[in-house]
Amino acid sequence: MSDAKAVADRLVKSKRLNALLTPPKELRSALTAQASAARPTGVLYGMPVAVKDNICTLEFTTSCGSRILEGYRSPYEATAVTKLKAAGALIAGKTNCDEFAMGSSTEFSAFGRVLHPIDKTRVPGGSSGGSAALVGSGAVPAALGSETGGSVRQPASFCGVVGIKPTYGRVSRYGLVAFGSSLDQIGVFGRSVHDAARVLSVISGRDPRDATCEDRDPLRLPTVPESLQGFVIGLPREYFPPELDPAVRRACDRAVRLLRDLGAAVREVSLPHTAYAVPTYYVIAPAEASSNLARYDGVRYGPRFDGHADLRGLYRATRGQGFGAEVRRRILVGTYVLSAGFYDAYYRRAQQMRALIAQDFRNVFDRGVDLLFTPTTPSPAFKAGEKLSDPIAMYMSDIFTVTANLAGVPAISLPVGQVKGLPIGGQLIGQAFLEDEMLEAAYALERVVPATDEA
Amino acid sequence: MAAGAGGGGWETVIGLETHVQLRTKSKMFCGCSTAFGAPPNTQVCPVCLGLPGALPAPNGAAIRLAVRGALALGCTVHPKSIFARKNYFYPDLPKGYQISQHDQPLATNGTLSFLAAERGIVTATIVRLHVEEDAGKSIHDRFAKATAVDLNRSGVPLIEIVGGPDLRSPAEARAYLLTLKQLLEYIGISDCDMEKGSLRVDANVSVRREGETALSTRTEVKNINSFAFVEKALSVERDRQIALVESGGRVTQQTMLYDSRENSVRPQRSKEESHDYRYFPEPDLPPLLLTPEFVAEEQSELPELPSAKRDRFAAQYGLSREHATVLTASRGVAEYYENVVRAGAEQQAAANWVMTEALADAKDHQEHLRVPAAGLAQLIALVKGGTLSHQAAKRVFAEVAAKGGDPRTVAEALGLVQVGDSSVVAAWVTDVLGSHAPEVGRYKNGETKLMAFFLGQVMRASKGKADPKLAQRVLEEKLAS
Numbered sequence: 001m002s003d004a005k006a007v008a009d010r011l012v013k014s015k016r017l018n019a020l021l022t023p024p025k026e027l028r029s030a031l032t033a034q035a036s037a038a039r040p041t042g043v044l045y046g047m048p049v050a051v052k053d054n055i056c057t058l059e060f061t062t063s064c065g066s067r068i069l070e071g072y073r074s075p076y077e078a079t080a081v082t083k084l085k086a087a088g089a090l091i092a093g094k095t096n097c098d099e100f101a102m103g104s105s106t107e108f109s110a111f112g113r114v115l116h117p118i119d120k121t122r123v124p125g126g127s128s129g130g131s132a133a134l135v136g137s138g139a140v141p142a143a144l145g146s147e148t149g150g151s152v153r154q155p156a157s158f159c160g161v162v163g164i165k166p167t168y169g170r171v172s173r174y175g176l177v178a179f180g181s182s183l184d185q186i187g188v189f190g191r192s193v194h195d196a197a198r199v200l201s202v203i204s205g206r207d208p209r210d211a212t213c214e215d216r217d218p219l220r221l222p223t224v225p226e227s228l229q230g231f232v233i234g235l236p237r238e239y240f241p242p243e244l245d246p247a248v249r250r251a252c253d254r255a256v257r258l259l260r261d262l263g264a265a266v267r268e269v270s271l272p273h274t275a276y277a278v279p280t281y282y283v284i285a286p287a288e289a290s291s292n293l294a295r296y297d298g299v300r301y302g303p304r305f306d307g308h309a310d311l312r313g314l315y316r317a318t319r320g321q322g323f324g325a326e327v328r329r330r331i332l333v334g335t336y337v338l339s340a341g342f343y344d345a346y347y348r349r350a351q352q353m354r355a356l357i358a359q360d361f362r363n364v365f366d367r368g369v370d371l372l373f374t375p376t377t378p379s380p381a382f383k384a385g386e387k388l389s390d391p392i393a394m395y396m397s398d399i400f401t402v403t404a405n406l407a408g409v410p411a412i413s414l415p416v417g418q419v420k421g422l423p424i425g426g427q428l429i430g431q432a433f434l435e436d437e438m439l440e441a442a443y444a445l446e447r448v449v450p451a452t453d454e455a
Numbered sequence: 456m457a458a459g460a461g462g463g464g465w466e467t468v469i470g471l472e473t474h475v476q477l478r479t480k481s482k483m484f485c486g487c488s489t490a491f492g493a494p495p496n497t498q499v500c501p502v503c504l505g506l507p508g509a510l511p512a513p514n515g516a517a518i519r520l521a522v523r524g525a526l527a528l529g530c531t532v533h534p535k536s537i538f539a540r541k542n543y544f545y546p547d548l549p550k551g552y553q554i555s556q557h558d559q560p561l562a563t564n565g566t567l568s569f570l571a572a573e574r575g576i577v578t579a580t581i582v583r584l585h586v587e588e589d590a591g592k593s594i595h596d597r598f599a600k601a602t603a604v605d606l607n608r609s610g611v612p613l614i615e616i617v618g619g620p621d622l623r624s625p626a627e628a629r630a631y632l633l634t635l636k637q638l639l640e641y642i643g644i645s646d647c648d649m650e651k652g653s654l655r656v657d658a659n660v661s662v663r664r665e666g667e668t669a670l671s672t673r674t675e676v677k678n679i680n681s682f683a684f685v686e687k688a689l690s691v692e693r694d695r696q697i698a699l700v701e702s703g704g705r706v707t708q709q710t711m712l713y714d715s716r717e718n719s720v721r722p723q724r725s726k727e728e729s730h731d732y733r734y735f736p737e738p739d740l741p742p743l744l745l746t747p748e749f750v751a752e753e754q755s756e757l758p759e760l761p762s763a764k765r766d767r768f769a770a771q772y773g774l775s776r777e778h779a780t781v782l783t784a785s786r787g788v789a790e791y792y793e794n795v796v797r798a799g800a801e802q803q804a805a806a807n808w809v810m811t812e813a814l815a816d817a818k819d820h821q822e823h824l825r826v827p828a829a830g831l832a833q834l835i836a837l838v839k840g841g842t843l844s845h846q847a848a849k850r851v852f853a854e855v856a857a858k859g860g861d862p863r864t865v866a867e868a869l870g871l872v873q874v875g876d877s878s879v880v881a882a883w884v885t886d887v888l889g890s891h892a893p894e895v896g897r898y899k900n901g902e903t904k905l906m907a908f909f910l911g912q913v914m915r916a917s918k919g920k921a922d923p924k925l926a927q928r929v930l931e932e933k934l935a936s
Binding site for chain 1: 505
């Protein structure tokens with residue numbers, strides 16, 4: 001099985017990034033076993049796909065980048081993983097991530113930060129930073145990540161790769177360890193739009209185990225269009241604020257010119273509630289997280305930390321020592337906003353705002369706009385440690401991505417340029433379950449954009 | 456009304472919250488079995504164990520049964536209801552929350568009518584009915600210094616039926632509960648077995664001076680785990696509250712745990728309660744949408760409910776209200792009675808036989824009606840036709856119940872068929888009179904009440920086989936000569 005060996009070698013060579021949590025020996029034997037079992041007829045036959053550590057696999061541990069699940073081995077695997085294997089793909093280990101996917105830099109992993117594949121002093125983005133860095137470094141052609149507020153698109157943008165967040169309900173969440181259930185979707189990284197899209201196509205489609213997964217056939221891949229004649233692409237003005245990084249603005253302006261050259265009609269639009277997206281997100285996601293993470297109590301699985309005299313002591317010790325600071329912060333916020341007396345002021349209002357944000361998108365799409373184009377992030381990859389002491393600054397790096405999660409619509413980030421060697425990502429946001437249109441535009445743009453040049 | 460132990464002048468106000476396990480093969484949100492009594496933690500999967508990444512998938516059969524229950528209670532079934540998470544930490548709650556329904560329940564605003572000893576027919580309101588999953592079971596007395604957790608019950612489908620504060624005594628609470636149980640068993644949605652935990656009840660109890668209309672501070676009584684304890688537990692709590700208020704104290708809102716061994720209540724430790732459950736809509740489940748067609752179909756498939764059946768039995772079979780009530784107590788008995796009548800038995804005789812022999816036998820044999828309806832009808836006909844005495848028929852019934860068989864054949868085999876041949880009966884009469892000469896003398900001197908004695912002797916001599924009417928006629932003839 002030389003294929004399996006080559007795959008493993010490439011992954012092991014990228015070890016310095018700390019992007020892969022699976023030890024080399026375990027990786028090699030698992031890849032060999034999978035390669036000999038894989039069906040040669042699968043559409044992804046032989047394709048190595050690394051999987052974020054918060055997606056359950058039988059072959060490897062699933063620790064979610066957390067001490068509280070260190071060494072945890074799931075007795076079942078995620079539907080998306082089963083579908084990948086059925087298509088002949090090789091599950092190429094588990095990737096490092098922010099603990100329980102909470103973070104935007106992959107500095108909040110219990111197993112150390114992930115280095116940016118181009119500049120080790122910088123972060124790869126997060127929370128799916130390990131998957132992004134591995135694809136960015138060329139160790140694997142594709143990887144699974146997960147999104148709650150931009151955790152695929154933001155690191156894809158930072159690492160110069162393609163990242164897709166499908167429509168909520170397009171891919172089964174069964175086996176994706178929950179963070180914010182109403183926002184979570186498994187997403188895909190690829191070196192190219194096509195690599196990402198074909199992995200997405202394989203993992204998409206109905207799953208009776210996930211009641212929020214739509215009863216639909218798997219996504220069908222579009223062909224690469226000759227032009228974008230007939231497409232109307234909106235530029236939401238709220239996504240191009242005066243303080244936008246000038247290099248990001250230049251790269252996006254160039255991408256817009258290229259979209260026009262391809263025949264698309266481009267017009268400015270407005271999504272007036274955009275400013276409330278980050279605060280809304282940071283009420284809803286922690287609220288759901290506080291409930292989703294209640295099960296990690298040291299009673300049934302995972303490590304049980306010492307120092308417990310009674311039940312409450314057991315909970316305190318295990319949750320106090322098992323969770324990192326950012327996770328504890330979000331559990332506290334989430335518990336607070338759901339508490340009697342505060343629910344209406346925070347959670348209910350956040351839900352109302354979420355509905356308005358979703359309505360913003362529908363309004364634009366109802367007026368003939370097919371897709372939106374925006375920068376993926378306000379700046380290229382930032383320095384490690386730069387935002388660690390300022391949670392709000394960290395949260396703001398998701399400002400252009402959280403809206404798609406709140407509205408449930410699909411979005412893709414693809415490289416549209418560089419500044420001083422650091423990639424810049426542009427984002428296309430589509431209409432619910434119209435990933436095919438979004439991918440058509442992405443294919444067309446990808447072909448013409450000089451992604452490795454400064455704009 | 457007077458309220459018992461505390462003396463006159465007090466009124467008790469009770470509302471019951473009843474949890475009922477729905478009769479489904481599999482759990483509420485996964486495919487695991489709901490069978491009772493399996494070894495601990497053998498009916499579990501990633502979903503009901505709350506493993507990371509597992510998601511709930513609703514059981515359509517459970518929803519159907521819940522809707523049926525709501526309709527039988529006359530509730531409005533809502534076209535859209537919302538699952539919600541009830542968050543609290545406990546080792547037997549694997550996800551750290553229970554999937555339930557909160558501010559948009561499946562159904563609201565129903566009623567349950569029952570017969571109360573003092574107030575006659577009482578119609579209690581059903582405030583709401585919602586669907587939820589059960590927690591697991593903590594076992595504190597199995598291992599020293601450790602609590603064991605069995606998650607077989609985790610995820611078992613339940614409905615919670617919240618009754619209004621409409622009950623006025625512990626006896627009414629019991630009557631309400633028995634009526635509810637009867638109804639739910641009738642429509643086949645639950646076993647309602649308190650001992651197996653498939654019906655559990657919590658009671659909200661308060662007391663007020665007679666004539667007052669405002670509700671006073673209530674307590675919640677929990678841990679009432681048998682029908683036998685409902686009245687006792689609530690009486691104890693009512694008496695405690697009355698005594699407390701009469702001695703100048705105030706009732707505080709708290710949870711009281713009933714101890715059946717000591718027949719007492721104690722406050723639950725404050726540590727165990729005062730939860731802020733932080734309810735919020737369950738993001739893993741879309742709203743539960745029910746079409747009007749679905750609800751109408753369930754409505755049309757509801758069987759005849761107990762009260763309607765009772766009224767019909769009284770009217771159709773000419774039975775007293777009491778008899779109709781007994782015969783419709785369970786759907787099985789009602790069906791049995793109707794089958795006996797359908798097989799040709801006279802209606803009142805059938806009622807008498809079912810209410811006495813059949814029910815007594817069933818009580819000793821796991822509620823199993825062992826004599827087939829057609830057999831009982833035949834037996835009743837044999838008595839009516841004079842072939843069997845009532846006493847002999849009871850023996851035949853017992854024999855058929857135990858060993859099966861056709862009543863006539865069994866009666867013949869046992870030699871119980873009445874002898875109606877007057878020459879045979881005359882021979883027995885002659886024997887009896889011949890051996891009781893003194894009594895014959897007294898009879899002839901006017902002591903006619905000795906007829907019963909002679910008849911008894913003839914029955915004895917015939918080993919019960921003589922047709923009593925014929926025997927009496929022969930006796931009268933011979934004594935007159």
